[in-house]
Amino acid sequence: MTDENTQPTDDGVDVSPDRNFDNVDLDDVVFDDDEDDDQGLFDDLLSGEPIFENKEVLRPSYTPHELPHRKDQINNMATILVAALRGETPSNILIYGKTGTGKTASAKFVSKELESTSQKYDVPCNVEYINCEVTDTQYRVLAQLANKFIENNQEFVDDRLEELTTLREGASSDPSRLADTAFESTEAIDARIEELEDDREEMESVPMTGWPTDRVYNTFFEAVDYEERVVVIMLDEIDKLVEKSGDDTLYNLSRMNSELENSRVSIIGISNDLKFTDFLDPRVKSSLGEEEIVFPPYDANQLRDILQHRAEVAFKADALSDDVIPLCAAFAAQEHGDARRALDLLRTAGELAERDQAEGVNEKHVRKAQEKIELDRVVEVVRTLPTQSKLVLFSIISLEKNGVHNVNTGEVYNIYKRLCEEIDADVLTQRRVTDLISELDMLGIVNAVVVSKGRYGRTKEISLSVPIDETEAVLMSDSRLGDIESVQPFVQARFDN
DNA sequence: ATTCCACAGGAAACGCTGGAGT
DNA sequence: ACTCCAGCGTTTCCTGTGGAAT
Secondary structure (H helix, E strand, O other): OOHHHHOOHHHHHHHHHHOOHHHHHHHHHHHOOOOOOOOOOOHHHHHOOOOEOOHHHHOOOOOOOOOOOOHHHHHHHHHHHHHHHOOOOOOOEEEEEOOOOOHHHHHHHHHHHHHHHHHHOOOOEEEEEEEOOOOOOHHHHHHHHHHHHHHHHHHHHHHHHHHHHHHHHHHHHOHHHHOOOOOOOHHHHHHHHHHHHHHHHHOOOOOOOOOOHHHHHHHHHHHHHOOOOEEEEEEEOHHHHHHHHOOHHHHHHHHHHHOOOOOEEEEEEEEOOOOHHHHOOHHHHHHHOOEEEEEOOOOHHHHHHHHHHHHHHHEOOOOEOOOHHHHHHHHHHHOOOOHHHHHHHHHHHHHHHHHOOOOOEOHHHHHHHHHHHHHHHHHHHHHOOOHHHHHHHHHHHHHHHOOOOOEEHHHHHHHHHHHHHHHOOOOOOHHHHHHHHHHHHHOOOEEEEEEEOHHHOEEEEEEEOOOHHHHHHHHHOOOOOOOOOOOHHHHHHHHHO
């Protein structure tokens, strides 16, 4: 155990008057067969008053029961989908909205309601959700759908078989029971059972790879058409699917209705990109976009409501000081009204407060959380940069570290060239490096402005807009950049010229 | 007013990869 | 197994340009 762990014992003394019995109990258990003065690794963290009541509700994966400020959109969807409960085909729906505007949450909410209502009234209706960012090819989408329905049908058949078997047993001892069934004889039941068993056997699930696409399509088609029902297919991030594998999938799905005999399908597409339909075949476009619902970004007030709702469940009473929620809302509203971001901010602020063993979350924690999230983002972006971009960025950092501010393209390129030779990487042309710098600019890692220096030409003035040491650390952790000895000689050379 | 620096950034073409069609 | 094609990162070649210096 390090000093850091034993040191907070006086902290423990400070806190102890507030401790409730739960904590005391817990401590006793933990220390049961341990020396009393040695604080365990988790004890400090457990000993403080917990701030969270239920952290899960702040995670993006959580679907709330109530979506404030989305009543219109939800009602709209419900009005369209209610057709499914009448056994009719609902219009296809396209949902637009930027990230964190509640599209997915609303759609999932509606579909859950739809499914439960359909069970209540015994109307066969299924909703299948597919995230196209994960399932991003036609094959995978169809395979996933096919397997879902095959599974579904197997259950359906199993149920029927069970019913029939009991009926068969009953009928063999007492034939009069057949009177009010569809069967005239035990033989008829046997025939039906056999038929179903054959069906059951044919329901072979689709492998994740290997089949021709049309075979997968046919399997899916038959699986859907096996029983009478309305099927709603929800395609989240549908723009990703179109981007990666074209509109064939959507075309196939949207024309299915004309060939299905027993069932009906309806598609709900969810998209971040408002103009992704531009790339679609006009036929697909018109059939898919029968109904369009737009989710506008939340404003600061709406975000505040949302946070308030969730905070009540997520945090212990009085764990938040008054300015926390408005501040989170304000920060997130600046970022295009992204509710996910707002919740993230609130959760991170809570976690930071917890780590500090503070009694509650205050404004300071929110600001720290904002910084942390931003840093995490930068670290992630920098870490996943291509090697060449990393080299360019590294050149900029080296210059900046040596006190050169507002670097220009030529200087960066010189350092970059030497770096490439050092680690034996391909040297790109200056033209290309110019573009890489512009990309870094767009990612918000550097700030590049074109300025004219009169006689001394026209160039980009580049300055770093992220914390220098952290960024450098991330770059150095790259296996290829790791073995750069020192940048000093390169930068020094610049002054010699 | 003219010159001229040190690039910006457009256009086209090239080489490579990986998927679709045959 | 084969070709064909599209998309991407890149190179080559190029024209354009704001303003200090002349």
